[in-house]
Amino acid sequence: MKGGFRICPTTALRVHRQADGLIKANAVAATVLLLVGGITGLLVLLTRWQAVHLLDAVMFYRVLTIHGMSMLIFFIIFFEMAILYFAGPVLLNSRVPAPKLGWSMFWLMVLGAVMVEWTMWTGRADVLFTSYVPLKAHPLFYLGVILFAVGTLITVAVFFGSLVVAKREKTYEGSVPLVTYGAITAAIIAVITLVHGAAIYIPTFLWSIGIGNVDPQVYRMVWWGLGHSSQQINVAAMVAVWYLLGALTVGSVVINEKISRTAFVLYILFISMASAHHLLVDPGMGPTWKVVNTSYFMYMAVLASMIHGFTVPAGIEVGQRVRGLTKGMFEWLRRAPWGDPGFSALVFSVIIFGFVGGITGVTFGTEQINIIAHNTLRIPGHFHATVVAGTALAFMGVTYYVIPLIFRKKVAFWPLAKIQPYLFAFGMLIFSVAMTFAGTFGIPRRHWDMTFSDALFDVQFSPAVNLVVTVMALGGLIAALGGAIYILVTVWSVFLGQPMEGDATYVDARSS
């Protein structure tokens, strides 16, 4: 397997050929899955928009399952694997310790994803993202998830191996960079997450082939250790990307390394307990268990997000001020590089994640309030603000740097790339806020028909919900346009883009 390093002409980092390749492969896989998830998301939107109501009930639930799995598991985790290869070997000037294993696990993840996609597209797994027992999917659905999880877990092990190799070969001095520290946090949470996944998907797979049984309440409890914690890998990876983008775009400073690192540790210690907020209305858990997990432990993880939500913009502000932008309260922000899609994506990601996703999420974590929000559109309103407008937008922003730095290509359709974060953020903001309002009126989530036509009972909502849902749909369409531009720009840049100037020759480590 070919090795060697190239020197990045921009960052002066030594980039291992295998790290380059694995970042590219994972990023391309992530983009393909984003396309799948995006198209299905659009179909879900056009069905939930009652004026259009595009799909029939069976297709709606099928497409909603595909949307959830493709976005929340496959797109995000492939992208996170790319981040691990960047934050480990690249940022530490190191090599990938076991490239063959890395590639094998990449292909195992692809195989798992393809198996799951096949079962979903062919109607063998209309069980939604959560696949709650006793809904039963085809055994290959569960097996595909298990293979994907195994591939991810071993890729995480390769990342940890790269840290050991970098330390042993003295490729960096002092502590690991904060971005790498954030990636380590994401990797540790990934291990916790995937252990939960194995603990629940293996018995569920056996149950699907007729061996044993799975208790629905136990399933829900353990599954959310996977389902919610997997989104916390996102949060840790997203925060790491925030610090990275701040440094790349405006030279932000880390105002206090110890505080930022302590906040990452808080994620590791407490964020898994936040999964309990999915079970706040479940009858199987006692109030003490619910309150301790969601009103004590969860707030420690929230504290971590609030610390990062302060230190990232504060680092940008201090960085700008020490470079001379000191007039008034906000000259540092006014004169920031708003035409740089990496910067605009960073700012919108921080704001929407914090103001919409964060505030709504903390509020749902209160047991009493959860009663009026649970299973309404307020829940997807919250997580579209965190996972989509927060994480996915941050990942989009960093892509505009990955294309020139790793793929060594110029970003195609540059004017479109510059407006893409604006469109996506604006659309997602409208979408998630309108979704939250619709949920406040009691509109259920995961429901094909909010008019409950042909139902045995009559449900009447305020007529205002038609307006709110229409606004939600318009926001979603704007965001979908932003997502489509992102895919167009990235795919064109990577496969048909103009190469960057500068030497990108790989040189063997011994001669470099």
Next chain:
Amino acid sequence: MSMHGVPNGIVNPPRPLTDADEEAAQEKAGGFGMAPGTMVMALVFLAVFAVYYFTNWKLLSVVWQVG
């Protein structure tokens, strides 16, 4: 100015900071510290959070009336 197709942070990377820069920044820090704009935004965030949180309690009291 950014080169077409390459982000500003690559074409025109931020000037590296020196110890003198940071000392000068600390000297200029006012009552809100070195990042007064961020402090203001954090206070706005807390205000929005408080309003949203207590609105939800109000909503709960309307939806689930006692007595």
